[in-house]
Amino acid sequence: MAFNYEMKYHTYEAALSKVKELLMLEDVENGLFYLDKAISLSQELANNSEVIEFKNRFITENRKLIQIKKNLKEKGINPFLKKETVKSSGGGAPEKEERIKFFKKEPPSITLEDVAGLEDVKREIKLNVILPLKNPELYYKYKDSVGCQILMFGPPGCGKSFVAEAIAGELKCAYAIINSFDILDKYVGEAPKKIKAIFDEAMEYDNCLLFFDELDSLFASRESEDSTHTKDVLTAFLTCLSGFNSNKDPKKIRVIIGATNRPWALDTALIRGKRFDTHLYITLPDYDARHFLVSKAFKNHMELLDNTDITIEEMTKRFDGYSGADISSILDKVKTKALEQALLNQKEGIEENVPICMKYFDEVMNSYRNSVSKESLKYFEQFRNGDI
Numbered sequence: 209m210a211f212n213y214e215m216k217y218h219t220y221e222a223a224l225s226k227v228k229e230l231l232m233l234e235d236v237e238n239g240l241f242y243l244d245k246a247i248s249l250s251q252e253l254a255n256n257s258e259v260i261e262f263k264n265r266f267i268t269e270n271r272k273l274i275q276i277k278k279n280l281k282e283k284g285i286n287p288f289l290k291k292e293t294v295k296s297s298g299g300g301a302p303e304k305e306e307r308i309k310f311f312k313k314e315p316p317s318i319t320l321e322d323v324a325g326l327e328d329v330k331r332e333i334k335l336n337v338i339l340p341l342k343n344p345e346l347y348y349k350y351k352d353s354v355g356c357q358i359l360m361f362g363p364p365g366c367g368k369s370f371v372a373e374a375i376a377g378e379l380k381c382a383y384a385i386i387n388s389f390d391i392l393d394k395y396v397g398e399a400p401k402k403i404k405a406i407f408d409e410a411m412e413y414d415n416c417l418l419f420f421d422e423l424d425s426l427f428a429s430r431e432s433e434d435s436t437h438t439k440d441v442l443t444a445f446l447t448c449l450s451g452f453n454s455n456k457d458p459k460k461i462r463v464i465i466g467a468t469n470r471p472w473a474l475d476t477a478l479i480r481g482k483r484f485d486t487h488l489y490i491t492l493p494d495y496d497a498r499h500f501l502v503s504k505a506f507k508n509h510m511e512l513l514d515n516t517d518i519t520i521e522e523m524t525k526r527f528d529g530y531s532g533a534d535i536s537s538i539l540d541k542v543k544t545k546a547l548e549q550a551l552l553n554q555k556e557g558i559e560e561n562v563p564i565c566m567k568y569f570d571e572v573m574n575s576y577r578n579s580v581s582k583e584s585l586k587y588f589e590q591f592r593n594g595d596i
């Protein structure tokens with residue numbers, strides 16, 4: 209039977225709103241049931257979308273939903289409940305309101321050294337973000353203010369979110385990762401308030417990094433059923449953005465990063481003038497970057513490559529055209545195949561090491577759909593060159 213895109217999409221949206229509704233009511237069991245539905249529907253939509261923009265969108269949403277499920281099951285984190293709250297203090301007045309805290313004070317443990325490849329991107333980040341903090345006098349000799357607004361764009365799974373976390377790890381500063389789930393609200397007027405609350409909280413820190421993931425789902429008009437609603441969110445965002453970097457204290461740096469895998473769908477007001485004026489293209493890993501990623505995957509499991517017919521170099525070559533996320537997912541599946549065999553061996557009392565081998569690698573590669581197509585890369589290159 210032919211794939212009915214429209215029907216699937218409606219079912220997917222219905223499942224998503226059910227997830228939100230149930231998790232808001234703390235009904236985790238039923239919430240998980242609909243979450244599983246939404247995960248498989250987003251996968252189906254990604255596999256069957258012919259328009260590359262939609263394909264990317266569903267791949268991203270699928271990954272996000274899987275992460276939500278993992279956090280919910282393993283850590284009990286419910287994204288639709290207030291995570292960490294502070295009571296408003298009102299000079300002895302009764303505490304009326306509770307405010308959501310968006311920032312984490314503990315910086316991530318990763319740094320730019322953990323990022324594979326993307327050497328130009330790292331150089332640009334050091335120049336604009338890391339060095340100003342270390343060498344403020346020199347920077348202020350040349351500039352009126354430091355801090356910057358970065359737009360990272362590129363295909364899914366190539367490290368935009370990872371790079372943002374690595375920057376926070378380098379700066380050792382408070383950071384917030386905001387995505388559409390944190391902001392969009394069915395009640396008109398709530399989303400602009402949340403945006404203001406985020407920026408207000410950012411102003412409490414001397415150094416901070418504010419990361420808006422999937423900017424396009426927040427600020428692309430296509431996503432909204434109600435254009436006034438979208439316009440209000442965008443206006444609130446632009447107003448907050450203009451005041452954000454206006455600090456002249458050399459000991460402070462505020463960085464704002466937006467990420468998208470559909471940069472051409474962004475409202476142009478977002479990338480006009482001084483807004484998000486540093487554009488970084490986060491693209492597929494080159495040979496060295498892939499080698500780094502494959503080696504990292506085996507760093508603590510080198511025995512899996514003993515006495516076998518496959519090498520890190522061969523895998524690196526075969527991964528040409530695959531994203532970092534694809535590589536990690538494929539290698540995980542390959543390891544699982546060896547593990548399954550080891551379990552069977554153990555049952556039969558055979559104790560020898562089962563390495564990963566070309567057969568397992570081929571099997572997984574043959575059944576895996578590469579999430580980045582050549583055609584989609586052309587769009588990104590056109591955007592980078594200013595053609596779209």
Ligand SMILES: Nc1ncnc2c1ncn2[C@@H]1O[C@H](COP(=O)(O)OP(=O)(O)OP(=O)(O)O)[C@@H](O)[C@H]1O
Pocket residue numbers: 267268271322323324325326362363364365366367368369370371467468469490493497531532533534536
């Ligand atoms: N260049 C890279 N260096 C190190 N790890 C990477 C790199 N690219 C991808 N990865 C790995 O893949 C995972 C997924 O990447 P990430 O979520 O950062 O991609 P993304 O570009 O933000 O994708 P999306 O557009 O779907 O949000 C990361 O958590 C990381 O483990």
Ligand SMILES: [Mg+2]
Pocket residue numbers: 368369370421422467
């Ligand atoms: Mg991301």
